[in-house]
Amino acid sequence: DVKVTQSSRYLVKRTGEKVFLECVQDMDHENMFWYRQDPGLGLRLIYFSYDVKMKEKGDIPEGYSVSREKKERFSLILESASTNQTSMYLCASSQAGTGLYEQYFGPGTRLTVT
Amino acid sequence: SQQGEEDPQALSIQEGENATMNCSYKTSINNLQWYRQNSGRGLVHLILIRSNEREKHSGRLRVTLDTSKKSSSLLITASRAADTASYFCATESMDSNYQLIWGAGTKLIIKP
Numbered sequence: 001d002v003k004v005t006q007s008s009r010y011l012v013k014r015t016g017e018k019v020f021l022e023c024v025q026d027m028d029h030e031n032m033f034w035y036r037q038d039p040g041l042g043l044r045l046i047y048f049s050y051d052v053k054m055k056e057k058g059d060i061p062e063g064y065s066v067s068r069e070k071k072e073r074f075s076l077i078l079e080s081a082s083t084n085q086t087s088m089y090l091c092a093s094s095q096a097g098t099g100l101y102e103q104y105f106g107p108g109t110r111l112t113v114t
Numbered sequence: 115s116q117q118g119e120e121d122p123q124a125l126s127i128q129e130g131e132n133a134t135m136n137c138s139y140k141t142s143i144n145n146l147q148w149y150r151q152n153s154g155r156g157l158v159h160l161i162l163i164r165s166n167e168r169e170k171h172s173g174r175l176r177v178t179l180d181t182s183k184k185s186s187s188l189l190i191t192a193s194r195a196a197d198t199a200s201y202f203c204a205t206e207s208m209d210s211n212y213q214l215i216w217g218a219g220t221k222l223i224i225k226p
Contacts, residue, residue: 042217103214105158
C-alpha cells in the first residue's frame, strides 16, 4: 500500500511565525504536490515537484515556498504565517506522467494561525 | 483556477438508493478522475476515465464522460452508510503540465 504521511494532523501557530509542514511518501514517486483545501473552494494547488530539487508554482504560491532535497520528502514552508493561511493542507504523490496516474494523499494538516 | 464544478453541492438519500453526482468542466481534457474524501480515510482515488472513453465501471461505481458537453457523472448504486463522504472530480486539461484541477465537491449523506 502506498503511504503518504504528514508531520502533524493539527497545528496552531501565531501570526508571523515560520511554519514547516513535512510530507513523506514511501512509493518512490517522482511527483509530489501541496494543496490547500478550503470549504466551497475544493483543492487548490500551491506547489508541485516532479523531481528532486525541481519545483513548479501552482495556482496560489504566494506566501509559500517548498523544498525537495530527497525524492521521498517534500516540505511546505510558510515564511511568515498569516491568518488567511488558516486551512487544511494536503500533500499528495503520484508516478511520473502527465496526469495518467492517480494521486495518493496524506491525511492532511489542519493549520490554524492566530 | 477551478475547472470542475460538481452538482449538486449536497445530496441526501436513503440507504439502498442510487446516488448520481455530476461534474462540468471548461477546457479540453486528457482525463478526468473522481475522488472520495471522508474523515476516516482522507482523500482516496476512485476511478479515472480517459478522454477517449465514454463509460467506466468499478464495483458499484459507474462513471460516464461526455466530452462534447464537457461533463461527467458518477453513479453509486445501492448506496451504503459507508458511502457518506464528499466526492470530487479532478481534470487534467491538455495544457495542464502535471496539474489536476479540482471541483468544490458534492457532499453525499446516506441516511440509514
